[in-house]
Amino acid sequence: MESLALLVAIILAISYFAGPLAMLATKLPSNKPIWIIGRRILVLVLSLAGIEFSLQLMFAKIPLIPKLFSLIGFGFAVAALRVEWRRFKQNSTD
Numbered sequence: 305m306e307s308l309a310l311l312v313a314i315i316l317a318i319s320y321f322a323g324p325l326a327m328l329a330t331k332l333p334s335n336k337p338i339w340i341i342g343r344r345i346l347v348l349v350l351s352l353a354g355i356e357f358s359l360q361l362m363f364a365k366i367p368l369i370p371k372l373f374s375l376i377g378f379g380f381a382v383a384a385l386r387v388e389w390r391r392f393k394q395n396s397t398d
Contacts, residue, residue, distance in 0.1 A: 319361050320373050322354030323380025330387045347388045354381035 326347045334340045358378035362371055 315357055315361070316370065316373075318353055319357040320377045322350045322357070323377040323382075323384060326350035326354065326384035327380050327387070330384050330391075344388060344392070347384055351381040351385045354378065 329343055329346045329350065332339075332343050334343050354377050358374040358381065361374035362378070
């Protein structure tokens with residue numbers, strides 16, 4: 305039972321914190337191409353993990369408060385992807 309509680313805690317933590325961490329990663333300064341690629345990979349991985357776990361929690365039969373927190377994490381993850389996509393589009397047209 306302890307391992308199940310640990311698994312649930314990990315899923316909730318990923319759902320809640322992946323989106324805000326991805327949003328923070330979009331604010332990392334980067335001048336070299338290797339850092340830009342690393343930041344994009346980090347944002348992509350964090351955002352996709354946050355979206356996946358948040359969607360699973362939103363459609364699960366759990367109380368309302370964890371669903372709201374997962375919705376907030378989902379919003380941050382989508383916003384981080386949009387910020388990075390717009391930055392990519394802006395740099396590719398220059």
